[in-house]
Amino acid sequence: MQYATPQFSEMDETALLDPLHYAMASRDGDVMTLVGDALSAERARLAFHPIVTAGAEPRVAFYEGLVRLMDDAGRIIPAAHFMPLVEQTGFGRQIDCITLSLALKMLQQNPEIRLSVNLSARSIGDGAWRRTLDRGLRDNDGLGDRLIFEISETSAMMLHENVIRFMAEMQPKGVAFALDGFGAGMTAFRYLKEFFFDLVKIDKSFIKGIQSDPDNQVLTEALVTVAHQFEMFAIADGVETEEEATYLREIGVDCLQGYLYGVPKFTL
Secondary structure (H helix, E strand, O other): OOOOOOOOOOOOHHHHHOHHHHHHHHHHHHHHHHHHHHHHOOOEEEEEEEEEEOOOOOOEEEEEEEEEEEOOOOOEOOHHHHHHHHOOOHHHHHHHHHHHHHHHHHHHHOOOOOEEEEOOHHHHHOHHHHHHHHHHHHHOOOHHHHEEEEEEHHHHHHOHHHHHHHHHHHHHHOOEEEEEEEOOOOOOHHHHOOOOOOEEEEOHHHOOOHHHOHHHHHHHHHHHHHHHHOOOEEEEEOOOOHHHHHHHHHOOOOEEEOHHHOOOEOOO
């Protein structure tokens, strides 16, 4: 199957007047071509990043499955180079679909683990994605109890009615939901009671150096309080030092994620 990629005319007037614009457009076109080729050839894998409990002896609570696309030489295409470009496109739906398929396969093969994957709210209404999910839940009893969907604040609010209906449908099947980037997006607290999030991941921008940053301390403590008020687990994202982890434990964070506990790996 062939996928359409953006085309940039060599005679584009704006490009001729602005060489930097032309260079950026050409780069984006190259990246989209790489993404399309990787999806066509099914060159995708999941890398697993642990989320650990915040106790004195951290243990893995679950893993986040992060999709990685490879070029034809086996090199990883940096997600930061293409995800902002594809999120609202057909490529974004295809990436969500293959991510879900890989996650369901991993859960089936490893009945002792829980796994979260990122989901764009737009994919909820995608036929191929929904068929993949329904088939995976139907064919594997209890698998839903180990599946977590992570939805960003921006995505959740963009189609909040669709997200709320989907949550109500999925949670009786055991599927859990995490609000990603909590505090950094556009979710108004008054909407939290309408959603059915089980967990929130506090945005990493609040976590770096928190032990010596009074502003981030106040903000993070408030976010933890809000999460617990709505009976949601609070996960701190982007933890890199033991000093950060110690402070986060003291304010009642439930789980921790970050390079302090390992980098994403292709093997568990």
